[in-house]
Amino acid sequence: MTDVETADPQVLRTAMTDRLVREGTIHSAWVEAAFRAVPRHAFAPEATPEKAYDPYDIVATKKNEHGVIISSVSAPSIQAMMLEQADIKAGMRVGEVGSGGYNAALVAELVGPDGSVVTVDIDPDVTSRARQLLDATGYGRVEVFLADGEHGLPDRGAVDRWIVTAGAWDIPAAWTDQLTDGGRLVVPLRMRGLTRSIAFDRDGDRLVSRSAEVCGFVTMQGEGEHNERLLLIRGKEIGLRFDDGWPADPDALNGVFDTDRVEKWTGVTVAPAEPIKGMQMWLASALDGFCLMSVDPELDTGLVAPQNKRANITLLDGDSLAYLAIRRIGDRPEFGVHGYGPNAEAVADALVRELQTWDREYRQAEPVIYVYPAGTPEADLPAGRVITKRHRRIVISWPHKSQANKRTTMEKEK
Structure with missing residues (x-):
């Protein structure tokens, strides 16, 4: 041609x-x-x-x-x-x-x-x-x-x-x-x-x-229009992005990356081209301190090694945080967690637990997302993570394990 x-x-x-x-x-x-x-x-x-x-x-x-x-x-x-x-x-x-x-x-x-x-x-x-x-x-x-x-x-x-x-x-x-x-x-x-x-x-x-x-x-x-809020750490090298909510004491994170890093690995692996959108949504709905980390490519010193330097899953808890990391085991990437701060061990363990819960119970599942008027009482909402916005209450609802497994079996039979 x-x-x-x-x-x-x-x-x-x-x-x-x-x-x-x-x-x-x-x-x-x-x-x-x-x-x-x-x-x-x-x-x-x-x-x-x-x-x-x-x-x-x-x-x-x-x-x-x-x-x-x-x-x-x-x-x-x-x-x-x-x-x-x-x-x-x-x-x-x-x-x-x-x-x-x-x-x-x-x-x-x-x-x-x-x-x-x-x-x-x-x-x-x-x-x-x-x-x-x-x-x-x-x-x-x-x-x-x-x-x-x-x-x-x-x-x-x-x-x-x-x-x-x-x-x-x-x-x-x-x-x-x-x-x-x-x-x-x-x-x-x-x-x-x-x-x-x-x-x-x-x-x-x-x-x-x-x-x-x-x-x-x-x-x-x-x-x-509704913009994310950005909390800058270590000058402008690392930012934490918050879509809703904001740390009660953002200054508590001053010097968090000067502490020793805690490193944990989950045993959760994925195939090279396997989509992980369900994992991201599970962590967003399961973790109270969920936010996203980004690293400025022009200021990156290599101090942190997140799985995704543009928008990486992070769990924040007061003066400590943990973020999603990755390493290769044979031909499969394995998810892990890096933690920093005085309570790095506990925060890292919490993120590890939810990664393993996703792998064990929801790996083949997708949530149903409901949207209700903002004034809807909590008792009238389905079970799940409730996100209250100006006009709506959005509920990210995951099936019980038995329902998720049933749906996976039905999809395999099609």
Whole structure:
């Protein structure tokens, strides 16, 4: 194949879609057809066609004064994943928060001429760009509104599907009030620092998860914006990220890394390419002092050796902490724990216990995530980790061991 041929947008679009189908990200004929139909490069004029059709790359469309991306065309793999989660049918009414244009065009293909698509964004530059590109590519029937997505769609009644294409910390009332009963909301929801694209079905005044996938998105702007808080340790080399909650005495951690390191290994190993999203969610829901550690790559002295230097699972308890570490045993990585501080031994043991509990009881399980109105009494919530936000109470509920094993057996029999 020549360079001219590979640069042809139609060839690139076919190759991108073929790859997403081959890898299983696209598994329905209707999502595949939409990806083959919509010219992604036309919605990403900032990029070369090769970059526009990279299945795993975003196209940044706007940055703030600090150079941080605040608007982008999401990676095709993420968009395909979320559209498969949404299960959009012909004739449906679909609302979208975040108006890149390309995703709305894909949805327009899915709903067909008898359906409707309304997209809303808080940024006039984003909505103006989306309107221009949708008109230029023949998707003029997609409605574009300039408004804060926190408040839903202006005067458009209920929708069958909501798709949110910005990272959300909470779920405002409008997203459920404007959703038909039995309708579906797909949203990248941040819980205790972990973001999952969750497909929720409406069940009366609550939402119940049907699937959850790892993802990353630029955060919501406007009233729904909620930023993590960062506690810097050892100058700016190491940071602890808190999504909700904050240490009662952050100064208690001064000098924590000057203490001797406690090192423990769990016997918990994983296959080289085995996903561990369930483990991360289990620890986030099981540990009261859960937070994430990050290490500045430019200031990294090698003092700490976390499993993931960008967002590593950490347990904080007053003046001591423990974080997830990893080493190789043969061809399999083994999880361990490094602890620091006066109570390093106890904190490390607590993290080890929960890692081993996940391995023993929940390795093949996924939680059900429920969303209730913020005023729901504790007694009316299912068992699980309760995260109270401004609008909602979110419950991460794990099956009992017998239920998890039963589900695993059923999945193996399919």
